[in-house]
Amino acid sequence: MYLEVKDLKKSYGAGEGFVQVLRGITTGVEQGDMCVIQGTSGSGKSTFLNCIGGLDTIDSGSVVVDGKEIAGLSQTELSEYRRDNLGYIFQFYNLVPNLTVRENIQVCEYLTKTPLDMDELLETLGLTGHQNKFPSQLSGGQQQRCAIARALIKNPKLLLCDEPTGALDSKTSRDILVLLETINAKYGTTMLIVTHNNSIKDMVHKVIRIKDGQISKEYYNETRVPAAELEDL
Incomplete structure (x- = not known):
């Protein structure tokens, strides 16, 4: 099991402001699997992702990623863990506005000794012709592709995606999901995808549903629907 989570608990605040967000989550994800995490707003799904991402x-509890326990690590150790293992994709791209597409990707390329080939990645994500543009010159879908490339250039073992299609229209969402599917198949990247979109669950290996800080249901898809065929995105 690549990711093992046992009795994970997380709260915020104190006194009257105390909120128990995660109430003892136990689950796991195999290496190379795509996994969707579903739940309503406030259910704890993004907090769950953030705990895994350090x-x-x-x-309390345990979070083991690729055999490494991350609970109790120092801030320096957590930084090293994120640098060496993780890629992040967010709903709101977080690109540096005064850097080109290629330069935005290079920011993360410099963090690893074993980056993916830049030109191959640009080609895979359809960004070759846009690599010298600034974020303001790109569409929302192109900006998200750039954000994906920036996360992937490190060749991360684990890709954490928080609402990666939340700000996109249905056609662009499908294009992005096809890209994630292609990346998973090509590089064997393990993916955790937090989403409100119910259709995305049909394309992944495993589905985890969180309600009120606990897992209400989890299952593996016996058959998966290709991202290009998903409806109601």
């Missing part, structure tokens, strides 16, 4: 410290 962005939030946990109250």
Whole structure:
């Protein structure tokens, strides 16, 4: 099991402001699997993703990624863990506005000793002709492609995606999902995808549903629908 989570608990605040967000989550994801995390707003799904990514410290429990326990790591150790293992894709691209597409990707390329080939990645993501443009000159879909390339250039073992299609129209969403599917098949990247979109669950290997900070249901898809054939995106 590439990712193993046991009895994960996370809260915020104190006194009257205390909120228990995660109430003992236990689950796992195999290496190379695409996994969707579903839940309503406030269910804890993004907090769950942040705990796995080392962005939030946990109250108790265990999070093991590729054999490494990340609970209790120092901030320096967490930074090294994120640098060496993770790629992030967010709903709102977070591109540096005064850097070109290629330069935005290079920001993360410099963080690893074993980056993917830049030109091959640009070609895979359809960005070769846009590599010298600035974010303001790109469409929303092109900006998201750039954000994906920036996350992937490190050749991460684990890709964390928080609402990667949330700001996109249905056609562009499908294009982005096809890209994620292609990346998973080509590089064997394990993916966790937080989404409100119910259709995306049909294209992945595993589905985890979180309700009120606990897993209400999880299952593997016996058959998967190709991203290009998903409806109601």
